[in-house]
Amino acid sequence: MDFLISVTHISAAYLMGVGFVVGVMGGFFGVGGSFLAGPALFAAGMPMNFVVGTDLSHIVGKAIVGAKTHRALGNVDRKLAMIMVAGTIAGVETGAQLIEALKRRSNVDFVVGIVFIAVLVSISAFMGWESIKTMRTHNTAGMKEDVSAFGHVSKMIHRFQLRPMISLPDSGIERISLWAILALAYVGGVVSGFLGGGAGYVRMPSMVFLLGVPTHVAVGTDLFEIIISAGYGTLTHALKGNVDIMVALVMHAGSAVGAQIGAKMTQYFHGPRIRLAFVPLPLIGAALMVYSLMSGQHFK
Amino acid sequence: MKFFITVRGFHKKLASFGEYLLEILIYACFISGYFFLVLQFLNGFLKPVFDYHKTLYAILALTLISMQGFALERLTSGISHVVRRTGAFISVLLRLFRPHETIRKPANVPGLLVYRFAGPLFFFNAGHFARRVQELIDTAGFPVSFFLINAEAIVDVDATGAEALVDLRSSLKEENIMMGLCEVKGHFREVLFNRALLADFTVYPSVAAALRDLGKEQPEEKKK
Numbered sequence: 001m002d003f004l005i006s007v008t009h010i011s012a013a014y015l016m017g018v019g020f021v022v023g024v025m026g027g028f029f030g031v032g033g034s035f036l037a038g039p040a041l042f043a044a045g046m047p048m049n050f051v052v053g054t055d056l057s058h059i060v061g062k063a064i065v066g067a068k069t070h071r072a073l074g075n076v077d078r079k080l081a082m083i084m085v086a087g088t089i090a091g092v093e094t095g096a097q098l099i100e101a102l103k104r105r106s107n108v109d110f111v112v113g114i115v116f117i118a119v120l121v122s123i124s125a126f127m128g129w130e131s132i133k134t135m136r137t138h139n140t141a142g143m144k145e146d147v148s149a150f151g152h153v154s155k156m157i158h159r160f161q162l163r164p165m166i167s168l169p170d171s172g173i174e175r176i177s178l179w180a181i182l183a184l185a186y187v188g189g190v191v192s193g194f195l196g197g198g199a200g201y202v203r204m205p206s207m208v209f210l211l212g213v214p215t216h217v218a219v220g221t222d223l224f225e226i227i228i229s230a231g232y233g234t235l236t237h238a239l240k241g242n243v244d245i246m247v248a249l250v251m252h253a254g255s256a257v258g259a260q261i262g263a264k265m266t267q268y269f270h271g272p273r274i275r276l277a278f279v280p281l282p283l284i285g286a287a288l289m290v291y292s293l294m295s296g297q298h299f300k
Numbered sequence: 301m302k303f304f305i306t307v308r309g310f311h312k313k314l315a316s317f318g319e320y321l322l323e324i325l326i327y328a329c330f331i332s333g334y335f336f337l338v339l340q341f342l343n344g345f346l347k348p349v350f351d352y353h354k355t356l357y358a359i360l361a362l363t364l365i366s367m368q369g370f371a372l373e374r375l376t377s378g379i380s381h382v383v384r385r386t387g388a389f390i391s392v393l394l395r396l397f398r399p400h401e402t403i404r405k406p407a408n409v410p411g412l413l414v415y416r417f418a419g420p421l422f423f424f425n426a427g428h429f430a431r432r433v434q435e436l437i438d439t440a441g442f443p444v445s446f447f448l449i450n451a452e453a454i455v456d457v458d459a460t461g462a463e464a465l466v467d468l469r470s471s472l473k474e475e476n477i478m479m480g481l482c483e484v485k486g487h488f489r490e491v492l493f494n495r496a497l498l499a500d501f502t503v504y505p506s507v508a509a510a511l512r513d514l515g516k517e518q519p520e521e522k523k524k
Contacts, residue, residue, distance in 0.1 A: 002343075003343070004343055004344070004346075005346060005347060005350045057362070057365050058365070060362070060365045060366060060369065061365040061366065061369035061372070062369070063369075064366060064369030064370060065369055065372055065373045065376070068373050069373075231362055231366070234358075234361055234362050234365065235358045235359075235361075235362055236358075238354070238357055238358035238361045239358045241350070241354065243358075243361050245360070245361040246342060246343050246346065248361075248365055249342075249364060249365065252365065252368055252369070253368075253372075256376070
């Protein structure tokens with residue numbers, strides 16, 4: 001199928017397939033899946049600036065479906081989400097401006113690709129280390145509740161006294177500095193605006209491990225927040241000519257089906273094992289990116 | 301006990317997974333239809349908007365992906381609702397076609413087969429009922445001399461069901477097998493009584509009464 005906006009020729013079945021896999025990942029791991037979708041779009045021959053904007057817009061549709069479900073389950077901390085939106089939008093704008101600067105220097109593909117690989121490998125390494133440590137420390141067999149070996153870090157951040165201090169009752173947090181939330185959201189926003197997608201692979205672990213938000217509330221709040229921040233990202237990238245909405249619509253059609261299956265799969269696994277199963281996925285994305293950068297070849 | 305609970309749980313999960321697969325299949329068909337009909341037309345329309353009206357394109361892009369998100373969410377809930385309702389309806393229909401059954405072969409009354417049919421006997425399942433009785437007799441593993449139908453759960457019977465009972469009694473008689481009924485009550489009893497069919501059968505108030513009565517009739521050496 002010819003996509004006239006980004007001037008690329010990608011098989012619709014390939015896009016729906018990528019969307020489907022990303023959807024399963026999203027439903028199962030609670031992340032947007034841009035660590036796979038981004039490299040997959042790039043590998044199919046789409047220019048990197050379009051990869052970033054298009055992936056971001058595809059995330060909006062997916063987040064709407066997910067957030068509505070989580071809101072019905074009471075898993076959305078709206079106060080936390082609205083605070084994070086402010087930090088994320090500022091971060092997304094910074095990320096989009098960085099892309100613009102790289103576009104002017106004509107080395108956007110290379111720089112974004114290298115940063116993408118570094119982020120993906122780091123996340124994979126961290127998740128692997130954390131889940132193995134958690135399973136060694138706690139006997140997780142048959143355990144339903146979500147435990148983490150990283151709990152002491154969130155307690156340290158809660159003790160950080162920089163006014164104004166706020167409370168987040170829906171997340172079970174009594175006192176936390178507003179600046180800690182904004183800083184975290186800003187970093188997530190920069191990653192989102194620079195690498196595309198909702199940056200759930202950065203923000204989700206940060207909310208759980210750094211802010212100490214319960215995992216199910218973090219997933220729901222993240223999705224709710226993504227609707228607004230990725231929506232803003234879609235607008236700003238579309239204005240800069242970085243969004244092929246046709247590709248996003250086709251991918252979203254596949255991911256909506258995959259998300260249903262992924263969500264069903266979570267019934268059969270518990271927290272640390274899900275996080276351990278997540279480890280190879282960013283590495284696959286990184287491998288795809290390395291292949292595309294080194295060979296200069298794209299497959300359609 | 302734990303094993304049976306696990307097996308029951310597994311069957312429940314399997315059934316819900318089947319329902320779920322059906323849901324996904326319908327959903328995928330809708331998506332494919334949507335894709336081929338709508339997206340093909342959009343491609344040509346959006347290109348000039350992208351080239352000459354970036355602001356309009358940005359608003360359209362956000363609107364389109366948001367609308368698709370909302371539409372798919374509504375579609376998912378709708379299909380899930382329809383599949384659940386249809387699944388319940390089909391399971392009720394299946395229960396009517398093939399009601400639960402229990403078979404007993406009391407050791408103290410040789411040659412007796414007790415068959416409990418848990419559903420109304422009517423034109424949907426009368427043929428199945430007759431076939432099942434014949435199958436049970438053929439596969440009993442001993443020569444059946446008395447076939448007792450425990451009718452406590454046969455809450456209703458229609459003309460076809462009543463005819464099936466009479467035909468069955470006649471065909472079993474030809475094979476020298478007696479047919480009896482027990483726990484005949486409610487509308488089932490009324491229909492048999494009004495059609496003057498009740499007198500054609502040996503009727504017992506309960507299974508226990510039937511066992512007592514039939515046990516007495518057995519010669520001592522046959523009981524052993």
